[in-house]
Amino acid sequence: MRPSRTRRASAVALVLLAAACGTPPAETGGEAATAAPASAGRTVYPLTFDNCGTRVTFRRPPQRVLILNGTSVGEVESFLLLGLERSILANAQSYGVSDDPTMTARIKALPTGGLTMNKNFDVPAEQVLKLKPDLVVSTWSGGFDPARGFATREQLAAAGITSLVNPVNCAMGKPQATEQDKRAYRNQSINSSLEFLSLLGRVFDVQRKAFDLIGRLRARVESVRARVAALPPRKVLIAYPGMAMMNANGLPAVMTGGIYDDVIRAAGGVNAFAGQTADMTRTLNREQLATAQVDVLVVGLFTPEENGAEAAAKLFAAYPHWAAARSRTYTVVSDGVYLGPLNAWAVEKISKVVHPGG
Structure with missing residues (x-):
């Protein structure tokens, strides 16, 4: 069990x-x-x-x-x-x-x-x-x-x-x-x-x-990288609401550093918290999240019971100053941003909202 x-x-x-x-x-x-x-x-x-x-x-x-x-x-x-x-x-x-x-x-x-x-x-x-x-x-x-x-x-x-x-x-x-x-x-x-x-x-x-x-x-x-290479990067936030227990302040787990940043870069974006270490997931506070520049929200699912659209709507309501909240720009991923063989799936999904016409 x-x-x-x-x-x-x-x-x-x-x-x-x-x-x-x-x-x-x-x-x-x-x-x-x-x-x-x-x-x-x-x-x-x-x-x-x-x-x-x-x-x-x-x-x-x-x-x-x-x-x-x-x-x-x-x-x-x-x-x-x-x-x-x-x-x-x-x-x-x-x-x-x-x-x-x-x-x-x-x-x-x-x-x-x-x-x-x-x-x-x-x-x-x-x-x-x-x-x-x-x-x-x-x-x-x-x-x-x-x-x-x-x-x-x-x-x-x-x-x-x-x-x-x-x-x-x-x-x-x-x-x-x-x-x-x-x-x-x-x-x-x-x-x-x-x-x-x-x-x-x-x-x-x-x-x-x-x-x-x-x-x-x-x-x-590489096909995605080539498609978005000449386009200006947009700020992307990867957030897992179902993993709020990972954050000391009860906020969604915001993924930064390492492979998360690389997946976002391949999709034509830049992490909204680029330059931060993985510790940001644990220490992020509400003010930092509210003032972040977020052009694209990536909602991460942790369990099959979660609804990506509902999670995105709640985050947009909580952080209306995000550009992503005003444009309702988001996508949903799960395991494709982690270490593992499914990174291509996540790169493709994220790129479609970062540069939909690119």
Whole structure:
């Protein structure tokens, strides 16, 4: 049984407030294989590389994968778009609403392994070890933190289980993270989402699928960039009313920095709070929100029960001085602005209201 949406939302800040990471250049055969560009070649096993300071080796494509929650959905979506659902033994990630209309049902159809979450919103160590996966995937380093009741990477290795952290989030939940990881973590972008697809392509020997998928997704984003490149950027605000528990003042969660800014830029806009760190989501006050320059409102949905049009109307009524309020200019997104393979969906949606005639 998964935690309730309300309880989980307070933990979402662990992932969503972090606007995060890139990966170092790859070397053939291993050390920094995570950032290797997807190719059409075959994987040569054993495949060994460094993953967030842990050396991992794959002797064949994993067949019993556990995807930890981490209040993320990007990893399971990446598996699905690469056609790797048969390798999933248990999935703990879900969201309930998606910019890809097919995604919610596809995630719901995946096995969950009968797993339950602990108070830190993820699978406790004893359940992971009992399930006996051959690979455990976490969106962040904190997914292997024993202080939170999770199995360590060392425990898993001793049981013959390989572990993998999305490389973009190496610094997240890892106090001893390198400066390179911290810097990359702060500079997360759409490319970070594509890098994880490339990594899965190598690990599972589906490099042709990954190469083709990345090409299609990148082409969609670049098509929008080209269309809006010569047009003046407009101020865009991404706000999640259903995540108000993430803000100290009970305001909608306003997303800034990292991948959020990159999605907005690709769509021809600029974040209304550009230059702010992800901490703005937590600290934003009513005066700052009221005086912000907002040409376009992007309403983020957190649960399927939310109504985007109603949420936009309430925000426009609360902040009538916004240009977006006067023109009623808004669109609705959900998971496409997060780290994950659906950024192209969000870029396309946002661009249509930022530059509708461009």
